[in-house]
Every structure is written in structure tokens, then in C-alpha cells.
Amino acid sequence: MEEINKNFHNQIKDLEISFDDQKLSNLYDYFVMIEKSSKEFNLTSLKGWSNISNELFIRSLRYLIFLKKDSSNMNYKFIDVGTGAGIPSIPIKIFYPEISLSLCEPSQKKCSFLEEVIKNLNLSNINIENERAENLGQSSKRESYDFVLTRALAKLPTLAELTLPLVKVGGKVITAKGKFPKVEIDESNYISEILGSKKTLVEKVTIPNSLPTDHFIIWEKYKSTPENFPRRNGIPKKRPIVSE
Numbered sequence: 001m002e003e004i005n006k007n008f009h010n011q012i013k014d015l016e017i018s019f020d021d022q023k024l025s026n027l028y029d030y031f032v033m034i035e036k037s038s039k040e041f042n043l044t045s046l047k048g049w050s051n052i053s054n055e056l057f058i059r060s061l062r063y064l065i066f067l068k069k070d071s072s073n074m075n076y077k078f079i080d081v082g083t084g085a086g087i088p089s090i091p092i093k094i095f096y097p098e099i100s101l102s103l104c105e106p107s108q109k110k111c112s113f114l115e116e117v118i119k120n121l122n123l124s125n126i127n128i129e130n131e132r133a134e135n136l137g138q139s140s141k142r143e144s145y146d147f148v149l150t151r152a153l154a155k156l157p158t159l160a161e162l163t164l165p166l167v168k169v170g171g172k173v174i175t176a177k178g179k180f181p182k183v184e185i186d187e188s189n190y191i192s193e194i195l196g197s198k199k200t201l202v203e204k205v206t207i208p209n210s211l212p213t214d215h216f217i218i219w220e221k222y223k224s225t226p227e228n229f230p231r232r233n234g235i236p237k238k239r240p241i242v243s244e
Contacts, residue, residue, distance in 0.1 A: 004028055004049075007210070011058050014208040015065065017095055026094045026121050027057060033117055034085055041113040043085040054211055059176065060088030061095065062205050062214055063149060066174055074099050076146030076171075081133050081163055082153040084110055086117055088176070089149055093123060102145070104129045104136055137165035137230040144168065150175040156188035156200075156217065157240040164195035165225040173197075173219040180204075180215050190243035195229055196221045 004024055012019055031052055038044055046052050067074070079102040080089035086103065093101050103126070105111050111130045118126055129136055136142075148163045153175070163173045177184070185200050192200060197219035205214045230236055 004053075008053055008058075011208040011210065012061070015058075015061055016068075017061060017064060019095060023095055027091065029121060030086075030090060030094065030117060031057075033113075033120065037113055037116075038085075041085075041109050043110070043113065056085070056087050057091045058208065058211060059214060060091040060151070062176070062207075063088050063092060063174060063216075064095075065205060065207075066203065066216065066218065067092075067147070076100070077144065078102070078147045078149060079104055079129075079141075079145045079166060080149045081166070082106075082150055083114070086114055088151045090117060092149075093126060094121070097123065097125075099125070101126045102129055102141075103127070104131060104133055106130070106132045132233050133162040133166070134230045134233045134236065137162070137225075142166065143224065146171045148173040152176075154237060155240065156181065156184040157191050157242045158236045160188050160192040160195055160197070160219065161230045161236040161241070164192065164197060164219060164221060165230050167221050169196070169221050169224055171221050173217075173221075175217050176214045177217060178212060178214060181217070185217070187240075187242040191241040192219055194241070195225045196223045198222050 031049060034043055034052060046055055074096055077100045081104045083089060083103045083105050089101055093099060103114055108130060111128050114128050142165055145166050146168055148167045150163060153159055159175060167173055189200060201218040203216045205216060
């Protein structure tokens with residue numbers, strides 16, 4: 001806990017997130033679990049509190065800039081697709097434990113790690129979907145979530161096909177990219193519109209300014225996704241549908 005320094009406190013305050021000692025303790029316990037299990041479960045190459053807190057935790061908490069614009073958002077259903085070690089949603093869940101959260105992760109090993117996290121941090125109203133996004137998007141979970149969150153999952157044309165089928169009409173997909181992904185945005189406009197999104201919104205985030213800039217890509221869904229999407233496993237990545 002000594003490693004949670006004043007700089008980290010200031011970063012959270014910059015994001016206008018309320019916190020207490022228990023939440024910080026849970027976040028530190030989560031950090032310890034990642035460090036301890038990273039090699040076994042192939043979670044991340046990052047090491048040490050400074051790197052993990054900056055790159056994984058604070059950059060995950062940046063999503064709250066958009067989620068907190070409407071306080072009722074926290075009563076909605078969230079799913080984190082391709083969550084891996086639980087990024088970006090576990091840090092969000094720690095600070096806002098009331099949210100209803102699903103974690104979609106195809107790797108059984110990573111799901112085992114997530115089960116340990118949920119148990120050790122005593123998290124409730126959270127479940128794990130050990131499934132590929134393509135399968136989940138053709139299951140009863142299709143169009144059942146208010147928000148889909150992702151980070152570093154795929155290029156935008158592929159990402160659109162993996163995520164938009166899961167979100168309700170009126171819901172949103174939110175993902176983050178570092179540098180402004182102009183080419184990916186241009187390539188994804190066609191497929192995202194087919195899947196139910198009117199336009200791609202891009203929001204630049206520079207706070208806290210001690211971290212690299214992120215560009216958040218937001219798709220708001222206005223109509224149902226055609227039944228033939230997503231295509232079968234692996235096809236969205238292997239043969240992405242891109243704008244000409």
C-alpha cells in the first residue's frame with residue numbers, strides 16, 4: 001500500500017473520481033494479483049506499481065469520463081469484451097462496485113485468474129463469460145447490454161463486428177486507442193453503420209496529463225444488428241469488412 005503515492009491520488013482526483021481507503025486497498029490487492037500471476041496466466045509484460053497503475057489502472061479509469069456524464073449509467077449492464085486480466089472493467093468495478101458487469105474472455109486460463117480476482121476482492125454483481133465474442137453475439141446475450149467496453153482488442157472494423165451485436169439499441173460501444181486512428185476509423189465507417197451505429201465519435205483525453213493521450217472511439221447504436229452478424233469464429237479478424 002505504501003506504493004500508492006500522492007501522485008496516484010492526484011491522478012484519480014484529476015478524473016474526479018471519489019475514493020476511500022478500502023477502494024485503494026482493493027486496487028492494490030488487484031495489482032499484487034496481476035504481478036504474482038502475470039507469467040502463469042500471460043496477463044501483461046508490465047511490471048511494478050508505477051507501470052501497471054499508469055498503463056492499466058488510470059487509463060482504464062479514463063472511461064469514467066464518458067460513463068459519468070449521465071449518473072444513471074451506473075445502473076446499466078456493462079460487458080468487457082476480450083477483458084484479459086480484467087482491463088478496463090475491474091478498476092472501474094472497484095471504484096463503482098454497484099455496476100452490473102460481465103467479463104467476456106475466451107481463454108480458460110485468464111478466466112481462472114478472473115475468478116480469483118472476483119473471489120479475493122469480494123466483488124458482486126459480476127459474472128464471467130468464458131466465450132468468444134462471435135459466439136456470445138449469436139446467443140441469448142445478443143443486444144442485451146447497455147455498454148460494451150474494450151481496450152486493445154482489435155482494429156476497428158473487426159472490433160465493430162465483435163461488439164455492436166452485443167449492445168442494445170440506444171446503447172454504446174466504447175474503446176480506447178492511443179494515437180488518433182484515422183485509417184481505422186475510415187475503414188470501419190461502412191461496417192459500423194451496417195451493424196447499427198450512425199457515426200463514429202472520437203473524444204481525445206489528456207487528463208491526467210502525466211499519461212499519454214488516449215482517443216476514445218464511441219459507437220452509439222440506433223438500430224438492431226442484422227441477424228447474420230457477427231460471422232463465425234475468427235472471420236471478423238481474418239476477413240474484416242472495410243470501407244472502400
